[in-house]
Amino acid sequence: MEFSDNYIFKTFYLRNFKTISGFCNSYLKDSELARDVAQEVFFKLYQNRLQLTTEEHARTWMYLAAKNLCIDHLRKLKFRPETLNEIPEAILSDNYFLDQITEQEAIRNIQLAINNLPEQTRKIILLSIQEKSNAEIAEILNISINSVKTLKKNGYQKLRQILKNEYIIFLLTGFLS
Amino acid sequence: MEKEISTRIQIAKLIAKSVGGDLTDEEKKLLDQWLESDPSHPQLLKNIWQKSVQQMDNKLTAQQEWQKFVKNYSIPQKSFVLKHFMKYAALLCICLAGGMIYYFHPIKNERSLTAIMTPTPSQVVLTLANGETIYLGASQDSTILADSNLTIRQQQGQLIYQNASTVTPGQYNTITVPKYGEYSLQLTDGTQIKLNSETTLRYPVAFSNKSREVWLQGEGYFQVSHQTNAPFTVHLRQGSVNVLGTDFNIEAYPWNAAITTTLIHGSIRYENGQQSKILTPGQQSIVRDGEPNIEIRKVDVNIAMAWIHGQFYFKQETLENILSSLSQWYDIEFFYQQEELKHLCFTVETDRFKDISGILNLISETGRVQFRRNGKTIQVFH
Numbered sequence: 001m002e003f004s005d006n007y008i009f010k011t012f013y014l015r016n017f018k019t020i021s022g023f024c025n026s027y028l029k030d031s032e033l034a035r036d037v038a039q040e041v042f043f044k045l046y047q048n049r050l051q052l053t054t055e056e057h058a059r060t061w062m063y064l065a066a067k068n069l070c071i072d073h074l075r076k077l078k079f080r081p082e083t084l085n086e087i088p089e090a091i092l093s094d095n096y097f098l099d100q101i102t103e104q105e106a107i108r109n110i111q112l113a114i115n116n117l118p119e120q121t122r123k124i125i126l127l128s129i130q131e132k133s134n135a136e137i138a139e140i141l142n143i144s145i146n147s148v149k150t151l152k153k154n155g156y157q158k159l160r161q162i163l164k165n166e167y168i169i170f171l172l173t174g175f176l177s
Numbered sequence: 178m179e180k181e182i183s184t185r186i187q188i189a190k191l192i193a194k195s196v197g198g199d200l201t202d203e204e205k206k207l208l209d210q211w212l213e214s215d216p217s218h219p220q221l222l223k224n225i226w227q228k229s230v231q232q233m234d235n236k237l238t239a240q241q242e243w244q245k246f247v248k249n250y251s252i253p254q255k256s257f258v259l260k261h262f263m264k265y266a267a268l269l270c271i272c273l274a275g276g277m278i279y280y281f282h283p284i285k286n287e288r289s290l291t292a293i294m295t296p297t298p299s300q301v302v303l304t305l306a307n308g309e310t311i312y313l314g315a316s317q318d319s320t321i322l323a324d325s326n327l328t329i330r331q332q333q334g335q336l337i338y339q340n341a342s343t344v345t346p347g348q349y350n351t352i353t354v355p356k357y358g359e360y361s362l363q364l365t366d367g368t369q370i371k372l373n374s375e376t377t378l379r380y381p382v383a384f385s386n387k388s389r390e391v392w393l394q395g396e397g398y399f400q401v402s403h404q405t406n407a408p409f410t411v412h413l414r415q416g417s418v419n420v421l422g423t424d425f426n427i428e429a430y431p432w433n434a435a436i437t438t439t440l441i442h443g444s445i446r447y448e449n450g451q452q453s454k455i456l457t458p459g460q461q462s463i464v465r466d467g468e469p470n471i472e473i474r475k476v477d478v479n480i481a482m483a484w485i486h487g488q489f490y491f492k493q494e495t496l497e498n499i500l501s502s503l504s505q506w507y508d509i510e511f512f513y514q515q516e517e518l519k520h521l522c523f524t525v526e527t528d529r530f531k532d533i534s535g536i537l538n539l540i541s542e543t544g545r546v547q548f549r550r551n552g553k554t555i556q557v558f559h
Binding site: 064 | 252
């Protein structure tokens with residue numbers, strides 16, 4: 001990945017902003033501040049873009065940078081007299097850090113795949129992930145149960161295709177680690 | 178820590194993949210192992226399902242944040258040239274029939290950019306099946322080969338192949354286009370190919386009924402005639418492009434570390450042995466050297482098509498990329514006095530067969546950057 005190409009940097013930003021701000025929010029519990037910190041993370045990434053060779057490398061780098069910035073912010077808040085809250089120990093642990101990464105990455109991958117589906121199919125898959133039955137989905141969307149069945153089947157098939165491409169990447173990075 | 182992060186990124190991919198219900202036994206085992214490795218993980222998985230759905234409708238648009246980002250951190254984005262272009266457009270441009278715009282600019286700063294560097298091509302070389310080489314002059318019409326089975330003739334700067342139904346298979350011709358040259362040919366199946374400068378194409382003098390295969394190094398624009406039974410394949414240094422009948426551009430120069438294929442009409446499939454992806458019109462595939470992925474992106478096809486109209490067209494492109502294309506074309510080197518100049522973005526449209534000073538003056542008009550020429554090198558500074 002050549003970040004020297006502004007187009008690619010922008011694409012990367014657009015694809016990952018939500019993930020990074022979501023990650024920051026899990027530390028800061030303040031979505032507005034989380035977005036500001038995410039902007040800071042991307043600016044740091046922008047400044048260091050030439051050293052980061054692959055997308056995964058860049059993402060790993062960002063999570064580390066985001067965590068450090070968030071903890072800095074929490075410390076600043078902690079020493080302000082009006083906030084009496086201590087930073088919970090758990091939040092500073094590596095486990096918490098890794099769990100947040102898992103969560104944000106999984107959400108990003110799931111949403112990327114689902115967003116690639118046609119509108120109606122997308123709605124059906126979303127409802128079915130929430131464990132709604134075919135009948136319930138048919139009622140919510142005001143379509144026949146048979147169309148729900150067909151669209152759902154096609155939707156899952158398409159999802160499998162989209163996610164299969166991800167698998168190839170997974171295999172390769174698996175070999176490298 | 179990097180390794181642990183990388184593992185989690187992979188676990189996250191497995192979780193996403195399980196939505197499709199399609200994990201292999203091995204993947205299932207990996208995911209289960211992770212779930213059991215900590216009592217909090219099953220709950221984490223539940224949260225992921227919930228949040229994936231809830232945040233789906235979250236209207237936080239990355240696009241808005243990007244605008245803020247560009248503004249707050251002064252990231253070079255605006256196409257500086259375009260502003261000036263618009264200012265002078267009324268006076269200085271003429272619109273041609275095809276709708277393409279040429280921009281003529283008076284040569285200023287004569288002290289800094291004096292000598293004229295105008296591209297002049299040498300001749301196109303055709304190598305016949307028997308190894309004989311023929312130089313093709315652009316202007317004359319001539320018949321290169323005519324026997325009972327095959328005619329090769331040159332007509333209005335285009336090479337045309339025509340065959341009777343019986344041609345011994347396995348005879349190949351090669352055409353080599355020199356720097357600054359361009360050449361068109363029409364193969365026996367009616368397929369039209371326009372080759373860009375510094376390009377080599379190898380092709381059979383006549384195609385078989387079952388398949389049509391050619392080999393390309395460099396850049397070519399293909400208009401493939403439709404034949405359902407005989408797929409047309411362009412072989413490249415990394416993979417191949419397979420089509421039935423369609424228009425597309427392939428850029429596969431050896432000095433560019435990627436092969437870029439842009440589809441104009443119809444449908445094509447890019448295969449590189451590891452992946453196979455289908456492109457729809459307006460999409461571009463990028464295959465980087467040594468990487469298994471085929472990247473697909475949506476593009477402005479006019480950028481890929483510009484050379485066909487004798488143009489350079491850069492849209493919101495960094496100075497670094499613009500000057501690297503110019504340096505390849507005009508055989509000159511650029512030296513940056515300040516590294517950060519490389520990241521300035523410009524939109525430029527200009528005639529590529531004109532002297533280089535035109536485009537450089539156009540860029541320096543913006544006041545963002547200046548050029549000073551010294552022999553075969555040009556200093557870039559501000």
